[in-house]
Amino acid sequence: MSRVTFQSSDSLVQKLFDTAEEKLKQNLKDFAGRTVLIEGGGYEKIWLETQPMGGEMYAKRDMVPALNNQLLFMECQRADGRIPGSIALIDGKITPQFNKFQGFCFPEPALNMYYLMGKDADYLELLHRTLRRFDEYLWKTRDSDGDGCLETWCKYDTGEDNAMRYMDTPDAWEEEMPPKGCEAVPIASMDVMSYSYSCRSVLAEICRIAGKEDEAEKWEEKSRQVLRKMKDYLWDDEKGAYFDRDKHHKQMLVLIHNTLRTMYWGSITQEMADRFVKEHLLNPNEFWTKLPLPSVAVNDPLFRNVTTNNWSGQVEALTYQRAIRALEKYGYDELLPVLGRKLFEAIGEKCVFVQQYDPFTSVPSAVALEGEQDAYGPAMLSVLEYISRMHGVHIEKETVCFGSWGKEQTEYEQEWNGVRYRIVNDGSQAEGFRNGEKLFAVPSGTRVITDYAGNVLRTQR
DSSP states (O other), X not given: OEEEEEEESOHHHHHHHXXXXXXXXXXXXXXXXXXXXXXXXXXXXXETTTHHHHHHHHTTTOHHHHHHHHHHHHHTOOTTSOOOSEEEEETTEEEEEOSOOOOXXXXXXXXXXXXXXXXXHHHHHHHHHHHHHHHHHHHHHSOTTOSSOOEEOSGGGTTOTTOGGGTTOOSOOOSSSOOSSOSSOSEEOHHHHHHHHHHHHHHHHHHHHTTOHHHHHHHHHHHHHHHHHHHHHTEETTTTEEOOBOTTSOBOOOOBTHHXXXXXXXXXXXXXXXXXXXXXXXXXXXTOSSSOOBSBOTTSTTOBOOSSXXXXXXXXXXXXXXXXXXXXXXXXXXXXXXXXXXXXHHHTTTTOOOSEEOTTTOOEEOOSBSBXXXXXXXXXXXXXXXXXXXXXXXXXXXXXXXXXXXXXXXXEEEEETTEEEEEEEOSSEEEEEETTEEEEEEETTOEEEEOTTOOEEEEEO
């Protein structure tokens, strides 16, 4: 059983938590006898870019849809190794759709589910087989010009709906050869290269879990090969960011947030990530706007402040969702409370959860599809995940992370696998408990990481 309870003296945070918890239940759907968590907000499918990640986040509350959100993508993998970009329920049947990649926030959430579900060996083997076959598929099909860099062939391959930088590229594409006659595609892509990097790095981790050291080293070297190519071909050392290349191998000089995505996948070195964060992400003229993290730097010529579903500029809730893993992975945990608070205030007391937000005013763009939007999963899960990092408990692989940011009085309890982890913060001191037994007392603002048994492994301020 998984369950979360939370109390806060901050009325806005409490209302956001309670409302997100309730509205997320609207996104639990029956897919031919399998409960899944759809994206919501008008998106009735499970999408590869959001729902393995979203499902794993929802495991804090319900393991059944969390696991199904991983298994369905693995079970629907095609014989050639391709994973569906989305899965719909059509006429009562589970229907995989192969007309885009639609992002790939899958390998690491799926691996964390192995730990959360109790280390099932068959699940781990299925994940190994799925990732290996998909990586093989990518390298067999997605380097059409032989330059050693994997390509995106349509806007939905990277989930950048209506993005200006794609020009006349089709939205979706299901052929196994790139479209012809387009201005930009096939584009040598930091995202699609990162899909391979993520497959390979997680495959190495799976092999180490299984005690297969030789195979683990092979996959680690394969992941390093991807990173070396990305650094050589897509990284601009003068500008401190990744840039894709168009079909003519010309650098596409649009400063997009996607370098932050590469931090999510781990396909960037610490030094490179530091440069992007310090020179671009935290630059108020680029990405650190009133509400940070627009899709395109606001001073870029291709930035567009479009209020409907469009990755040409506005802040996306999905970017906030991905930013958590991206920033934690590279040691920027201190930015999470800042981003979390800004998102809380942008959503505000109305507790309407939408896809996009104006970077200059923080105002939600409520019309993302036809009609008014609400209950958009990435927005609700982002709120709950930032709360878990700021005021609560998060389980990652074999560690339990306790957060105690802020001066509010908070109490957060995570029940998981028959154990209750709780942190109580009075604004000056935070105390952590396991099944009622006190584990630690630290100054508020301290992050404490323990093992499952509650032994303190390290603390961070």
